[in-house]
Amino acid sequence: MWRCRMKRSANGTNCRFALVALLAVLLTSPDARAQQPQLSITEIAPGLFVHIGAIALMTRENEGAIANIGFVVGNDAVAVIDTGGSVREGRELLAAIRARTDKPIRYVINTHGHPDHVFGNAAFSGDATTFVGHKNLPQALSTRGPYYLDAFRRIMSDHLIDEVRIISPTLLVEGSLTLDLGARSLVLRAWPAAHSDSDLTVLDETTKTLFAGDLVFLDHVPVMDGSIRNWLRMMDDLGRQAAERVVPGHGPVSQWPTALADERRYLETLAADVRALIKRGAPISVAADTAAASERSRWQLFDDYNARNATAAFSEIEWE
Amino acid sequence: MFRLLCTLALSGVLLTMGASALGAAEPNDPWPGLVQDIFNNRPMNDGGDVIAIEMPYRAEDAAIVPVTLRSKLAPDDSRRLQKITLVIDQNPAPMAAKFEIGPDARVSEISTRVRVNNYTNVHAVAELSDGGLYMVKTYVKASGGCSAPAAKNAEEARNRLGQMKYRQFTRADQGPSSGAREAQIMIGHPNNSGLQMDQITHLYIPAFFIDQLQLWQDNSPVLSMEGGISISEDPNIRFTYISNGAKNFRAEAKDTSGHVFQKEWKIDDSGS
Numbered sequence: 001m002w003r004c005r006m007k008r009s010a011n012g013t014n015c016r017f018a019l020v021a022l023l024a025v026l027l028t029s030p031d032a033r034a035q036q037p038q039l040s041i042t043e044i045a046p047g048l049f050v051h052i053g054a055i056a057l058m059t060r061e062n063e064g065a066i067a068n069i070g071f072v073v074g075n076d077a078v079a080v081i082d083t084g085g086s087v088r089e090g091r092e093l094l095a096a097i098r099a100r101t102d103k104p105i106r107y108v109i110n111t112h113g114h115p116d117h118v119f120g121n122a123a124f125s126g127d128a129t130t131f132v133g134h135k136n137l138p139q140a141l142s143t144r145g146p147y148y149l150d151a152f153r154r155i156m157s158d159h160l161i162d163e164v165r166i167i168s169p170t171l172l173v174e175g176s177l178t179l180d181l182g183a184r185s186l187v188l189r190a191w192p193a194a195h196s197d198s199d200l201t202v203l204d205e206t207t208k209t210l211f212a213g214d215l216v217f218l219d220h221v222p223v224m225d226g227s228i229r230n231w232l233r234m235m236d237d238l239g240r241q242a243a244e245r246v247v248p249g250h251g252p253v254s255q256w257p258t259a260l261a262d263e264r265r266y267l268e269t270l271a272a273d274v275r276a277l278i279k280r281g282a283p284i285s286v287a288a289d290t291a292a293a294s295e296r297s298r299w300q301l302f303d304d305y306n307a308r309n310a311t312a313a314f315s316e317i318e319w320e
Numbered sequence: 321m322f323r324l325l326c327t328l329a330l331s332g333v334l335l336t337m338g339a340s341a342l343g344a345a346e347p348n349d350p351w352p353g354l355v356q357d358i359f360n361n362r363p364m365n366d367g368g369d370v371i372a373i374e375m376p377y378r379a380e381d382a383a384i385v386p387v388t389l390r391s392k393l394a395p396d397d398s399r400r401l402q403k404i405t406l407v408i409d410q411n412p413a414p415m416a417a418k419f420e421i422g423p424d425a426r427v428s429e430i431s432t433r434v435r436v437n438n439y440t441n442v443h444a445v446a447e448l449s450d451g452g453l454y455m456v457k458t459y460v461k462a463s464g465g466c467s468a469p470a471a472k473n474a475e476e477a478r479n480r481l482g483q484m485k486y487r488q489f490t491r492a493d494q495g496p497s498s499g500a501r502e503a504q505i506m507i508g509h510p511n512n513s514g515l516q517m518d519q520i521t522h523l524y525i526p527a528f529f530i531d532q533l534q535l536w537q538d539n540s541p542v543l544s545m546e547g548g549i550s551i552s553e554d555p556n557i558r559f560t561y562i563s564n565g566a567k568n569f570r571a572e573a574k575d576t577s578g579h580v581f582q583k584e585w586k587i588d589d590s591g592s
Contacts, residue, residue: 057464114466136474144468147382147437154439155464193473196466225466227473281489283431283558285386288376308380308467315384315433315554316473318506319480 038099039065039084039092044245044253045207047073047184049100051084051093055220055250055300058085058116060156065089067116068247070211071097072204074181077106081202081211081247083120086156087163090120105129107179109188110169111213111249112196113140114225115148121167132179133169134190134198141168173200191215191238194231195224195249203241210243210256218251221299222263224309228271228316235264266295270306274313275320287314350409351441358407358415359445359453367454368392371404373444379436379460382467384552388431389419389444403447404430408550410440412513416550422541426562428500430543433552435469435513438462471510477553480508486569486585489558504558505535507573507581513549530555532574537566537587563587 041049050070058064064085071080071093078097083090097105108124109132111117118141121131145166153161171177173190187203195214202211214223215231215238224231239257246256273291291310296302355361374388391401400423406416416434421427436442439461446454471477489502511529533545533555542561555573566587573581 116466139474140470143470147468147470150438151462151464151468193476197471197473197475223466225472227476230473281487283386283388284384284433285374285376285388288380288386305465307376308463308465311381311384311386312472315552315556318556319483319485319508319554 036095037092038096039069039089041070041093041096041100044247045204045209048204048207048209049073049096050247050253051096052252053084053116053250057301057304058152058156060160063088063160064116064119064152064156067114067214067249068251068253069093069117069120070247071105072181072184072186073101073103074184076103076182078103079107079109079179079181079186079202080105080124081109082111082117082213083108083124085116085119086160087120087122087165088160090123093120094123106181107132107171109133109179109186109200109202110137111200111202111211112198113137113144114196114214115152117213117249118166119148119152119164122163122165125165125167130171131167131169132171132173132177132188134200135172135174136193137172137198137200138168140196140198141166189241191234192230193226194234195222196226199226201238201241203243205242208242208244210241210246212238212246212248214249216246216248216251216259217263218248218254218259219300220250221295221302221305222266222309223305224267224270224312228267228309228313232264232267232271235260235267262298266292266299269295270309270313271317274310274317278314278318284311284314287311350414351443354407354409354414354443358405362453364445364453364455367444367446367456370448370454371401371444371446371456373442373456373458375442375458375460377459377461379463380467382436382463382469383472384433385436385460386431386433387442388429391428391446393448400449401427401446402449405443405445405447406434407443407445408434408436408440409443410438411435411550412437413548413550415548417548418546420544420546422536422543422561424540424562424564425537425542427543427559429502429560431558433556434550435552436460436462437469469513471512471553474510477508477510480554481510482579482581483508484571484573484581484583486571486583488588499562500560501563501587502558502560503569504556505533505571506554506556507533507571508554509573509575511547511549511551511553511555526576528575528577530573530575532572533557534572536570537561537564538568538570540564540566 039051053066053068069082069084173188176189179186185205189201191199243256246259270292277287287310288307372390379385404419407414408416441457443457485506487504529549535542569587570584
């Protein structure tokens with residue numbers, strides 16, 4: 001690797017400096033590079049790499065690595081799509097990228113503001129990298145960021161959370177935006193509040209792959225932290241995104257748009273159950289216990305999220 | 321120089337001692353301080369046979385945690401429930417709400433929704449007509465995940481500002497003969513905490529919440545609430561009271577920006 005860099009270097013001084021610097025690194029921290037673990041990554045389409053997160057809650061043991069995150073390599077540059085649930089995971093993603101390409105990381109795109117997707121941002125902060133997100137993302141991060149840091153300090157311990165920085169996007173998307181990585185376009189689209197109020201999808205036109213963020217869940221029970229009515233309303237529009245496969249926020253890479261079917265059924269069931277409870281005057285606490293119970297056997301983590309989905313859906317639908 | 325080093329070393333030792341002393345101590349219980357601040361150190365009696373507080377053990381959604389306060393006084397008890405104060409010990413503004421019950425309304429149950437920021441004790445303190453304070457408490461675990469005590473859809477919350485809804489419920493045990501009625505008032509309001517920062521100006525957005533809510537049947541007060549930022553977005557109160565035969569139900573809410581929201585509804589006096 002360093003020999004290759006020496007050859008490319010424009011003058012001998014830089015070359016020598018690089019060599020000295022490299023030696024210094026090798027002497028002070030032997031095998032520093034080799035010690036940096038890499039995230040397990042699959043190239044699911046040419047130049048498009050994905051880490052499939054564990055279907056689990058964020059814990060100290062899994063270092064927050066529960067979301068699907070990835071990167072796309074163009075002729076000139078790399079775009080990272082979500083950075084994971086800890087800076088440690090972010091660094092492992094960075095190491096996995098550097099094992100495959102030395103092109104600059106021009107963009108870090110956050111599909112929304114939840115901790116499992118943004119806590120790794122600090123691993124990528126630097127002058128050459130622009131953070132990209134939904135126009136509502138800065139507001140969401142400023143309102144929720146401090147609370148998330150406190151909450152996950154309890155769950156994941158100081159050593160994982162101390163280095164987390166809440167980094168807001170500076171390139172904001174309203175409607176849609178195309179990023180050019182060099183003969184490779186990513187089309188970003190900002191959605192109305194659905195899973196959250198800062199949902200962004202990323203379509204790699206070259207391979208017809210859609211990074212859907214948490215607008216799409218498979219196996220992992222969907223989590224509703226925005227608007228269930230919007231989510232259902234825009235399901236058809238989402239399904240029309242010109243992709244052949246989807247990288248969901250959680251769950252396996254799947255065919256598009258058939259991957260939407262389970263999530264649509266869950267959300268429709270939840271909304272219908274909640275509507276019926278409201279109609280007969282049941283209190284919100286009953287919704288938490290009973291709504292969408294027929295879906296329990298079909299999803300993982302159902303008991304961790306369904307009650308909160310029901311509570312959130314109830315407080316939205318009772319305004320109809 | 322030597323003195324400086326000594327001072328540094330000494331302060332280092334002191335710091336270390338301080339840290340370990342803190343670590344060994346019991347976690348700080350804010351309740352005694354809250355009794356002083358909110359209740360002026362008045363004596364607290366055990367409220368186990370006066371009032372019940374119901375909340376889920378785990379706050380599934382930190383922004384919307386249901387809480388129910390229920391009178392346990394027997395019908396023939398000569399004491400009346402006059403006030404109930406709800407305190408969420410570990411929240412940034414612990415006094416969530418103070419309810420005052422109309423003298424003739426005999427409110428026996430109040431449900432609302434609150435934000436819970438942390439693992440916390442939640443206290444309900446009832447004040448009876450005998451002048452005594454009666455306390456009960458429960459413990460709530462803040463949820464993990466992406467839950468946060470913040471708006472899910474900030475735009476929608478702004479659009480709903482000032483909308484009010486009233487609903488009357490049917491309960492099998494509350495026919496016209498008992499005079500008991502169950503009703504609900506909803507007020508569209510972001511109930512902002514003021515702890516969020518504007519990304520452009522880097523100034524904290526001022527708190528913006530409902531601080532006063534009053535409810536009447538005709539001209540007789542049923543219930544009033546002094547609220548804080550611990551009450552969830554779109555404040556929602558469901559309550560059981562005794563009808564005086566009134567034809568109208570009226571609500572007036574005020575927020576910290578001086579808005580006044582008022583609305584009146586016809587009561588369905590069939591009792592169902």
